[in-house]
Every structure is written in C-alpha cells, then in structure tokens.
Amino acid sequence: MPRPGKSSYSDQKPPYSYISLTAMAIQHSAEKMLPLSDIYKFIMERFPYYREHTQRWQNSLRHNLSFNDCFIKIPRRPDQPGKGSFWALHPDCGDMFENGSFLRRRKRFKVLRPDQLSNMVSSVWPHVGVMDSMASMPVSHEYGPFGVPMKALCHPPGQTMPAVPVPIKPTPALPPVSAISALTVNSSQICPSTLPASSSLLEQTPPTPSEGKSALHSVRSALHSVPVHS
C-alpha cells in the first residue's frame, strides 16, 4: 500500500492531459511539428513522472494523437528519411483550454472528411499538399520542414497553450520542486519570427482551473500587442 501524503516530486502527475502535453511539445518546437519520438523526449525531459511506465503512457499518447482531431499528421518527404510522420496542431486548436484547465478541453473540433482535411491543410500550409514537387524549394528561415511557412505554423495572438516548463536534466539527485513549478513563457517560442523577446510570465504551474485561468490571462495580456499574422 502506498503511504498517503508521502510522494516524491517525480510521483506527482503533472496537471496536464496528454493532449495538452503533446500540444505543448509541438508548440515548443521551432517548426511547430514533431515526430512521435521527439514528443516523448520533450515530455520525459520536463516531467520526471513520465520517465516511468513508458509503455503505458506512450500508448495512451499515441491513442490521443490518432483519436483527437486537434492533431494532424504531416508525412515526411522522401528525402527526409525516418520513422513515422510529423505531428502538428490543428489550426483551430487555439483556445482548446479556454476554461483554464489543462486537464480538460473546452470543446471538440469539427470532424472533417478526408477531402476537407486535405483542403484545410493545403490552405493553411500550402506546401504540404505539393510535397512531391518541393525538391527545389529554396532554403530559407521563413520555412519549416517540407517548406511549410513558419508564419503559417504560428498561432495568432490570443491562441494560447500551456506554459512550457524548463527541461529537467535526468540527474540522480532530484531537483527541488521549484525547478519544475517555475514556468517561463517564451513568446518567441510561440512564434519565433514575429514575437518580441521572451518574458517571464508565470511563477507557478497552474494546478487548478482558476489559477490556470489567471495564467492564461497573463499570457493573453502579454500577447495583446503582437501583430496579427495573415
């Protein structure tokens, strides 16, 4: 029997659903899309809780990627060898966590037919649908993998994701609790090409809906003056 009230810091399950953890990882990446293995890596680096029972939670996470329409799968180009596809966020995923709780989403997405999804992806990421003819795509910092414009991969202001904790090195001695609860929102990570320098916005992990709401408000305030991308 586990002793009540006697849990180490790594025993504590983070107050995030798999959806928000995955969205956090994708949002934190430079190209706003990640292969499955990198999503695993992101989560394990930041949340020691997920360094154990990997088969269990990774199965759940894969289930979430396939099952939830807020994630879209972007295939690798033939000249980008590797296993699996890249995963990105549905462009409408912005205010999923509007209610301030990262454990429960506010709404589901419209279910799209395959042709609708294809149209949506090619309208948001114009180059994805024509990958076969992208061999001569000019190399530019304006573009992410597959020539997907970085601008298109950025979320408009007001569309916020959970703050991203700093990575925690897997050292034998566990870091203090403050190391993981001190969250920093780096707005340039949300949209590196256009947003201003990072600012530390959150002091604590939002463990409750009301605190989460407050944190979201802070993020929104900071992003308020950022120009809208078209």
Added chain:
DNA sequence: AAATGTTTACTCTGTA
C-alpha cells in the same frame, strides 16, 4: 523486430 499508427472497448470524472 521495433516503432509507429489505428481502432475498439471500457472505466472514471467533470460538467450542464
């Protein structure tokens, strides 16, 4: 073979 992706089924919990 292992990693990745899909689907189904079930339980639990929060919300309207």
Added chain:
DNA sequence: TACAGAGTAAACATTT
C-alpha cells in the same frame, strides 16, 4: 443524471 472528455488496455496493421 446524461453526456462528453480523458485515461488505459489491447489487438491489429503498417512502416522502417
């Protein structure tokens, strides 16, 4: 109380 979302397990298919 019904419903929707989240978590988990498991079986199976596909890809590298």
